[in-house]
Amino acid sequence: xxxxxxxxxxxxxxxxxxxxxxxxxxxxxxxxxxxxxxxxxxxxxxxxxxxxxxxxxxxxxxxxxxxxxxxxxxxxxxxxxxxxxxxxxxxxxxxxxxxxxxxxxxxxxxxxxxxxxxxxxxxxxxxxxxxxxxxxxxxxxxxxxxxxxxxxxxxxxxxxxxxxxxxxxxxxxxxxxxxxxxxxxxxxxxxxxxxxxxxxxxxxxxxxxxxxxxxxxxxxxxxxxxxxxxxxxxxxxxxxxxxxxxxxxxxxxxxxxxxxxxxxxxxxxxxxxxxxxxxxxxxxxxxxxxxxxxxxxxxxxxxxxxxxxxxxxxxxxxxxxxxxxxxxxxxxxxxxxxxxxxxxxxxxxxxxxxxxxxxxxxxxxxxxxxxxxxxxxxxxxxxxxxxxxxxxxxxxxxxxxxxxxxxxx
Numbered sequence: 508x509x510x511x512x513x514x515x516x517x518x519x520x521x522x523x524x525x526x527x528x529x530x531x532x533x534x535x536x537x538x539x540x541x542x543x544x545x546x547x548x549x550x551x552x553x554x555x556x557x558x559x560x561x562x563x564x565x566x567x568x569x570x571x572x573x574x575x576x577x578x579x580x581x582x583x584x585x586x587x588x589x590x591x592x593x594x595x596x597x598x599x600x601x602x603x604x605x606x607x608x609x610x611x612x613x614x615x616x617x618x619x620x621x622x623x624x625x626x627x628x629x630x631x632x633x634x635x636x637x638x639x640x641x642x643x644x645x646x647x648x649x650x651x652x653x654x655x656x657x658x659x660x661x662x663x664x665x666x667x668x669x670x671x672x673x674x675x676x677x678x679x680x681x682x683x684x685x686x687x688x689x690x691x692x693x694x695x696x697x698x699x700x701x702x703x704x705x706x707x708x709x710x711x712x713x714x715x716x717x718x719x720x721x722x723x724x725x726x727x728x729x730x731x732x733x734x735x736x737x738x739x740x741x742x743x744x745x746x747x748x749x750x751x752x753x754x755x756x757x758x759x760x761x762x763x764x765x766x767x768x769x770x771x772x773x774x775x776x777x778x779x780x781x782x783x784x785x786x787x788x789x790x791x792x793x794x795x796x797x798x799x800x801x802x803x804x805x806x807x808x809x810x811x812x813x814x815x816x817x818x819x820x821x822x823x824x825x826x827x828x829x830x831x832x833x834x835x836x837x838x839x840x841x842x843x844x845x846x847x848x849x850x851x852x853x854x855x856x857x858x859x860x861x862x863x864x865x866x867x868x869x870x871x872x873x874x875x876x877x878x879x880x881x882x883x884x885x886x887x888x889x890x891x892x893x894x895x896x897x898x899x900x901x902x903x904x905x906x907x908x909x910x911x912x913x914x915x916x
Contacts, residue, residue: 600618641778652743655796736763742766769793863891868904
């Protein structure tokens, strides 16, 4: 589809009123070549999803695509059945409970599957993201920030990845948390977070724009990230490498006119490089939830999103951040083969020396950490950790400090 196919006559978007309308919306969005922007252009041109589906083959032919077939009724009916079986609900742009802030971004999802406590979407939201290979200190900081923001009335938003995301969700199950998935809403991913996924479905809210049953792939996550930032008043980054998905989310947040905040880290720790870059370029430095609340306002205060960045990229907090640009293509999902999440690598035995060493080093950074805290975070017996630390010290891979503190060399 090309823009030349569409005239300047735009019809105001009318939300679906019936189940048949919802099915038509879903069928249009699942059709080959129909991404977010094309969906809204076609709806503006023709008024309803049913009318668009009637003319879609002709439009495709004019664009040079022969034998075009939209998503079938059977495919969409199967997805609707799978949604009901999973206890999920289809939320369409323009519905009364479609998130107001998300609706204001330029590439808001036309349809979303939600499962859990939908009322959380009407509360003040703050997004927290960060490294998958988070340090022990990073996870502790994320948990404390999330817990305090939850107690202050905010609902947290994150991506259910391992590391910082999982820490945020786990800390705010009682106060409210929303997980945005990269695959289908009925596909727990990563597999290690399935227990947390189940708890969020009961106590929080799961959300995805992807088809039911779709196993997530790498290309899905950048698009997922725009929803994380678009839902929230602001985005807090806790540990992020110089080139990471968290910085893509930060770029999305800036483009959406959201505030970007970051927790500083040790200059020698690669997991802090992205956060330190954000702060250098104007993001708000966060030491505690109080700093975040000062920047974002109290949960009870109203919020009006700032206008998007001007074309020259000036005039907004971290607008000079060297973060990767989120993909802007308008390709829809061409096939929706239902697959189970791909199995991850087989874990090594917990009692293997290599696994112990890897676990310990992943938790340590340049900033000293109390040894007893490390043992608690690792959930390993002290009789296992102590000898491993001794070996790492002899190898020069960690350094011991006064007061029972250790750091990674």
